[in-house]
Structures are given as C-alpha cells and as structure tokens.
Amino acid sequence: MYHIYNPKAETMPVAQLRELQSERLADMVRRVWDNVPYMRRKLEQAGVTPDDIRTIDDLTKLPFTVKQDLRDNYPFGLFAVPMEEVVRIHASSGTTGKQTVVGYTAADMALWGEVMARTLGAGGVGRGDIGHISYGYGLFTGGLGGNLGSETIGAATIPASTGNTRRQANILVDFKPTFLLCTPSYALTIAEFLEENGIKLSDLSLKVGFFGAEPWTENMRREIERRLGLTAFDIYGLSEVIGPGVAYECEAHNGLHVNEDHFIIEIIDPDTGKPVPDGTPGEVCFTCVTKQALPLIRYRTRDVAAKLPGQCVCGRTSCRISKPSGRTDDMLIIRGVNVFPSQIESVLLEMGGTAPFFQLIVERINNLDRLTVLVELTEEAFSSEVKVLEDMSRSIHRAIESTLGIAVEVKLVVPKSITRAEGKAVRVIDKRDIK
Numbered sequence: 462m463y464h465i466y467n468p469k470a471e472t473m474p475v476a477q478l479r480e481l482q483s484e485r486l487a488d489m490v491r492r493v494w495d496n497v498p499y500m501r502r503k504l505e506q507a508g509v510t511p512d513d514i515r516t517i518d519d520l521t522k523l524p525f526t527v528k529q530d531l532r533d534n535y536p537f538g539l540f541a542v543p544m545e546e547v548v549r550i551h552a553s554s555g556t557t558g559k560q561t562v563v564g565y566t567a568a569d570m571a572l573w574g575e576v577m578a579r580t581l582g583a584g585g586v587g588r589g590d591i592g593h594i595s596y597g598y599g600l601f602t603g604g605l606g607g608n609l610g611s612e613t614i615g616a617a618t619i620p621a622s623t624g625n626t627r628r629q630a631n632i633l634v635d636f637k638p639t640f641l642l643c644t645p646s647y648a649l650t651i652a653e654f655l656e657e658n659g660i661k662l663s664d665l666s667l668k669v670g671f672f673g674a675e676p677w678t679e680n681m682r683r684e685i686e687r688r689l690g691l692t693a694f695d696i697y698g699l700s701e702v703i704g705p706g707v708a709y710e711c712e713a714h715n716g717l718h719v720n721e722d723h724f725i726i727e728i729i730d731p732d733t734g735k736p737v738p739d740g741t742p743g744e745v746c747f748t749c750v751t752k753q754a755l756p757l758i759r760y761r762t763r764d765v766a767a768k769l770p771g772q773c774v775c776g777r778t779s780c781r782i783s784k785p786s787g788r789t790d791d792m793l794i795i796r797g798v799n800v801f802p803s804q805i806e807s808v809l810l811e812m813g814g815t816a817p818f819f820q821l822i823v824e825r826i827n828n829l830d831r832l833t834v835l836v837e838l839t840e841e842a843f844s845s846e847v848k849v850l851e852d853m854s855r856s857i858h859r860a861i862e863s864t865l866g867i868a869v870e871v872k873l874v875v876p877k878s879i880t881r882a883e884g885k886a887v888r889v890i891d892k893r894d895i896k
C-alpha cells in the first residue's frame with residue numbers, strides 16, 4: 462500500500478489530466494495577457510494571442526521565460542494581480558545579480574499547502590506525526606514551505622529553522638520528531654554532531670526525512686539513511702514555480718512525481734529549445750497554470766533531469782523525473798568536458814575513509830583548466846599510516862579520473878576542515894577569470 466494524500470488529484474486518469482491542463486493553460490494565458498504588460502508584449506512578439514492557446518498541444522507556441530525576465534521586471538513587474546491580493550513574498554538569492562522575487566495570493570498559499578501536503582503525505586506522515594523543519598526560515602522558500610505542508614497534513618510542526626546544530630540535536634532527542642526536513646548536506650552535519658556527542662539512533666524517533674534544495678545522489682541517500690536511521694525522500698522545487706513541492710518522491714523511490722495538474726513540465730534541449738525524448742536528460746521547463754500572483758510561462762529552470770517513461774507502481778498517474786543532477790549553470794566545463802559536482806559526490810561516497818564533505822577548486826593555469834578535489838578524511842582514516850593515506854589518495858584519484866574522463870588533482874584534507882553547510886552546500890570554488 463502506497464500512501465497518497467489526494468488520490469483524486471494524484472491518480473486522475475491521464476486523459477482527464479491532459480484536459481484539465483489544457484483548460485487551465487488557456488485560462489492562465491488569458492490572465493497573463495490581460496494583466497502583465499511585459500508578457501503581453503512578449504506574446505505579441507511571438508505572434509500568439511490567447512485565442513491560439515486551446516489545448517496543451519499549443520504550449521510550444523508560447524515563448525520561453527528566463528531568469529533575466531524576472532530580473533528585468535524586478536521586483537514585482539511580472540505579478541499578474543494587484544498588490545492588494547498578494548499575501549506573501551519570497552526571494553531567492555542567486556550567486557550573481559539581483560534576487561528573484563516571487564509573490565503568492567491566498568489561493569497560491571492554499572495551492573502550496575496542497576502540493577507540500579502531497580509531498581509529505583507520500584512519505585507516509587500525517588496527523589499524530591511531529592515534523593522538525595530545519596530548512597532556513599525567511600525569504601528562502603524551504604522553511605516556510607515545509608512548515609505550511611507540515612501544518613496542512615495536520616502534523617505537530619516544529620519551526621526549528623537551520624543552524625545551531627546543538628539545539629537541533631536537543632530538539633531531536635527531547636521532542637522526538639518523527640520526520641525531518643533540511644538540505645541533504647545539513648542532514649549529514651546533524652548526523653555528524655549526533656555521532657560526536659554520543660547520541661544514538663535509539664535516542665531519536667525519526668522515521669522519514671524530506672531532503673532537497675540541492676542535488677544529491679543515491680549514495681548520499683544511503684549515507685543519510687544509515688546515519689539518521691530514517692527513510693529519505695527527495696523533494697524538488699524552485700521559488701519561481703512555487704518553492705518546495707513542485708515534484709516529490711513516493712515510496713517506490715523511482716523518480717520524482719511532478720504535480721502536473723498545477724505545473725506543466727517540458728524537458729528541452731538547452732541549445733535548441735526543442736523537446737528531448739523521454740529518458741534523455743535535458744533542461745527542465747515549467748508552466749504554472751494555476752498560480753495567480755506569478756504564473757510563469759515555459760520557465761527555463763536550468764536544472765537537468767530526464768522524464769522517466771511509463772507509469773509508477775504507486776498508482777499515481779503524474780509523470781516522473783529523474784533526480785535532478787545539477788544545473789546547466791552548475792555544470793563545470795573543464796578542458797571541454799562537462800563535470801557535475803554530483804558525479805564526484807557519488808565516487809567519494811563509494812570509497813571508504815572519506816567524509817561526505819568535499820570541495821572542487823577550479824583554476825586556470827597557463828590557459829589550462831585545473832580541477833582540484835579537496836576530500837575530507839574521517840578521523841579514523843586521518844590517524845592511519847602515511848602509506849595507507851597515499852594508497853587512499855591514489856585510489857580516489859583513479860576513481861574520479863575514470864568517472865570524469867579528465868585528469869584531476871586530489872588533496873586529502875584534515876577532518877572538519879571543509880565548512881559545514883547549514884543550507885545549500887557550496888561545492889565549487891571557480892577561480893578562473895574568464896568572463
């Protein structure tokens with residue numbers, strides 16, 4: 462038996478789902494046309510009017526929206542409702558440029574609660590459970606989005622926010638939460654603290670955890686599950702679309718179900734903008750058909766994932782995507798080869814003796830890119846003999862090079878020397894000045 466929060470919506474026959482998407486798409490395009498002058502101009506330039514958009518097959522007639530459109534209309538220029546109807550504002554801090562600002566009406570908040578409830582419900586939690594939310598509270602959507610979902614399913618919700626790991630550990634031991642929400646890297650920071658302070662898994666009551674906001678691998682899942690004694694679920698989303706709750710894992714753990722009745726997904730070739738076949742990774746693109754305040758059309762996320770073919774054994778009819786492996790703009794190009802930090806994470810977690818903390822330093826020396834992987838040793842490995850460490854360094858080196866297909870430097874660093882993440886981990890330090 463698979464847990465499903467809203468069977469009517471989540472197991473709707475596909476034909477009915479397509480009809481609903483078509484209706485909602487046509488309605489949304491008209492709302493945008495009537496209320497967002499910038500988007501109306503964009504649609505006019507693309508030669509489309511609301512009359513041209515009748516079914517989901519007309520989606521590709523619409524132009525893409527990109528982050529720059531949000532920046533050009535900073536802060537509220539793409540809102541499709543007057544400010545009197547906006548009840549919440551969030552923002553995501555990019556590493557470059559201005560923040561991306563997003564808004565929600567009361568109806569959008571209800572929608573967010575619904576999709577987050579589906580997400581948490583898929584992990585089997587509900588009334589009677591206690592939710593520990595350790596995503597950051599604030600402009601970031603993780604904390605308040607998690608909070609909303611947890612309250613919507615009727616769980617007792619602890620708004621712990623991130624940081625102060627000692628206090629997190631006290632809450633875990635004293636309040637006995639049954640589920641945890643935080644970034645996968647913070648989950649490991651918490652696990653490390655518990656181990657160092659002699660707190661055993663039997664002191665905790667965690668059953669499940671919902672980890673996202675950054676890419677993480679299957680090896681990382683196993684590590685988190687083992688060290689926190691829970692079943693780990695992936696949770697995906699982005700502020701521009703709604704925040705966490707855009708796609709979620711079910712108990713089959715075979716891809717993430719997209720809340721397609723609200724967010725129409727396309728996977729495109731980032732160079733041509735054309736759809737790629739199912740099973741092929743490409744850039745994920747969303748159209749928000751029910752959002753009121755900020756209904757984005759064909760928003761290019763720069764995230765990389767593939768649509769999985771076929772239906773899931775859990776009974777949900779929504780399409781699934783593979784675990785997002787990274788962003789097209791996170792992807793490093795080292796001497797012409799595409800490198801995702803997640804590939805290195807996967808290799809390191811398979812090797813013994815290393816902690817799951819690493820950093821990639823990219824430099825350009827004499828016009829040649831050099832990638833150095835800083836790998837943190839566990840305390841145990843650190844106290845081994847030099848020869849053992851040398852062997853270890855060599856085998857990590859070999860494993861990374863054979864996975865990436867390029868030469869890298871590997872530096873083993875002392876335990877605890879890589880900064881611990883509280884939110885999203887900073888994996889890459891790019892020192893190349895090639896702008």
Ligand code: DLL
Nearest residue numbers: 553603673674675676696697698699700704705785
């Ligand atoms: O990170 C929303 C969120 C909060 C999702 C909590 C899940 C849990 P932003 O700050 O706008 O929103 O960042 C969105 O984070 O485009 C992806 O690149 C990345 N991301 C989010 N979830 C995942 C995931 C939140 N499960 C950006 N796997 C997205 C991989 C993820 N990457």
